[in-house]
Amino acid sequence: MQLLCPTDELSEGCSRGFTLAGQHLVAVRRNGRAHVYRNRCPHRGTRLEWEADRFLDSTGSLLQCAHHGALFLIESGECIQGPCLGHTLDALPCREDPQGLWVELEAL
Template sequence: MLRLCAPDVLAEGQSRGFEIAGEKLLAVRKDGKLYAYRNRCPHRGIPLEWLPDQFLDHSASLIQCATHGALFLIESGECVAGPCAGQSLQELAIREDEQGIWVELAGR
């Protein structure tokens, strides 16, 4: 697993973007749980955010693609509205300990 950041870098209800090992990723902390996905919209294959670390909609309850407004469930990455409805973000294994937040990139 690769270290993303210190545990306190990602607060409750926040999202954050990372680039690690040449991959763009995003992580979200919701209801005390961590979720990680590749930062790539399934509709156009482009990054989801326009501004750094801005991945959530106004209510902070869904991940939103800034380009076409697609909305994704934080808990599963499933697109529930927009041009990629029925598709999903690519989920990554993530865990946390006292040393940091760790992610596993498939095939590494």
């Protein structure tokens, strides 16, 4: 596992983009739990964000693709609306400890 960031750099209800070992990732914290996905929409393979660290819809409750508006559940990465309906974002195993948020890149 590789260190993605210190725990306090991913606040509740916030999303952040990262590049780690050449991989573009998105992390979001919801209900105290961090979720990490490959920053790649399953529809066209483009990055999700509107601008730096802007991955959430206007309600802050779903991940949203900036290019065609697809909406994804934060907890599972499942697309619930848009052209990739039923597909999922590539989830990465992650864990937290006192040092920070760790991610398993080999899962890509």
